[in-house]
Amino acid sequence: MPIIEISSLQHPGLEYFSALTEAQLRRCFEDDSGVFIAESPKVIRVALNAGYKPIALLCEKKHITGDAADIVERCGDIPVYTGERELLTSLTGYVLTRGVLCAMHRPSLPSVADVCSSARRVVVIDGVVDTTNIGAIFRSAAALGVDGVLLTRTSCDPLNRRAVRVSMGSVFLLPWTWLDAPVASLGKLGFKTAAMALSDDSVAIDDASLMSEEKLAIVMGTEGDGLSCDVLSSVDYVVRIPMSNDVDSLNVAAAAAVAFWQLRVK
Numbered sequence: 486m487p488i489i490e491i492s493s494l495q496h497p498g499l500e501y502f503s504a505l506t507e508a509q510l511r512r513c514f515e516d517d518s519g520v521f522i523a524e525s526p527k528v529i530r531v532a533l534n535a536g537y538k539p540i541a542l543l544c545e546k547k548h549i550t551g552d553a554a555d556i557v558e559r560c561g562d563i564p565v566y567t568g569e570r571e572l573l574t575s576l577t578g579y580v581l582t583r584g585v586l587c588a589m590h591r592p593s594l595p596s597v598a599d600v601c602s603s604a605r606r607v608v609v610i611d612g613v614v615d616t617t618n619i620g621a622i623f624r625s626a627a628a629l630g631v632d633g634v635l636l637t638r639t640s641c642d643p644l645n646r647r648a649v650r651v652s653m654g655s656v657f658l659l660p661w662t663w664l665d666a667p668v669a670s671l672g673k674l675g676f677k678t679a680a681m682a683l684s685d686d687s688v689a690i691d692d693a694s695l696m697s698e699e700k701l702a703i704v705m706g707t708e709g710d711g712l713s714c715d716v717l718s719s720v721d722y723v724v725r726i727p728m729s730n731d732v733d734s735l736n737v738a739a740a741a742a743v744a745f746w747q748l749r750v751k
Contacts, residue, residue, distance in 0.1 A: 488549065488557075491568045498564055501588035502543045519591040521644035523654075526552045529587045531654030538590040539563050545570050545584035553585045560587075591644060594662040597635060601674045604632035605700050605750050609668055609678075611716060612639040612707040613737055619643055620651025621738035622705065627655035629745035634661035635671075635702075669719040671702045678720040679748070680704040680712050681740055683733070687725040690747050695722050701748060705741050 491499065501520060520540060523529045526548075533539070533556070542565040544553050549567055557565055570584070601607060608631050613619055619641045626634055634643070641648060643656045668678055677698045688695060695701075704720060706712035717723055726735060726743055735743065 487562070488565045488567060490546075491566050496566070498541060499543070499566060501541055502566075502586055520588050521591055521649065522646045523587045523589055524585070524646055524650045526556055526585050528650060528654040529553075529556050529585060532587070532589060532657050533559055535657040537592065537657060540588040540590060541566065542588075543567075543573060543586040545573060548584040556585065556587070595660055597662055597664055597666070597671075598674065600633040600635060600660045600662050601671070601676065606631050606745075606748065607633045607635060607671075607676070607702050608741065608745070609664060609671075609702050609704040610634065610636045610640045611668070611704060611712060612637060613705065614639070614641045615708055616641050616645045616647040617651050618708060618736070618738045619645070620648040620653075620656070622741045623648070623652040623659065623661075624655040625738070625742040625745055627652075627658045629742065630749040631659065631703075631745050634659055635664040636661065637664055667719060668702070668704055668716055672721075674700075676700045676702040677722065678702045678704060679722040679724045679744075680706070680717055680720040681726070681744055682706065682712050682717055682723050683725050684717065684723050687723040690724050690726050690744060692722075692724075695724065696748060703741075703744050703748060705737055705744075708737050 501522070523532045539560045541563050542557065542560060544565055544567050546567050546569060549557055549565065608622065608626055610619065610622060623634065623643060636643065643661060649656055671678055677700065679695060679701055681704065704712060704716065726740060
């Protein structure tokens, strides 16, 4: 593999790691589906194991024969850019987590029907924009038996660098895609829909009818306003997590983890 030591931020090929925004990375190949950045050796390994294709590595010198040696070896003939920690920090604008970044091709996304075809539990993420919450929801989903993830276009991109890092690579372990149709459309695929919200007509999360559903789509809403009235009026269940000590709600990522565990297929 070509190892290229850089001494300047102007070296050709570094645009993936410095000059391009997340939105520009998504669009940077006209004939492909874009690029994303995976950060840290552990996350990069998960991506490679899941079949994601690397384009270039940016690696602190000490990690080429250290923490990232196996990654450098696996990545074959792609360029490996390297330099001292201070230079790479000034290039990217942040301290590299464990000293390694990898630019990777975005995969072609499956259809909603494909994500749901053999699933019994899916999560619908509606309007969640915080990258940390997106990453945490994916991590909980992968750990707690969710089979797939659907996101509305108003939600954050799961392949955002920070979302990928917070998920610890879990975004590579579950099939996911964008949901452009109403949540209620999942009924045509055999799913009952359960929206997590506090409302007068909600059922407790341990409701026997809810827990016995064969195929369930768990709908999580925005961090601030929650789910819209249109969504709440269209679902089969509105579901609450009982609270104590006058706490009115949980963070969306925490609520998702509780819901995934309680409503998992047993």
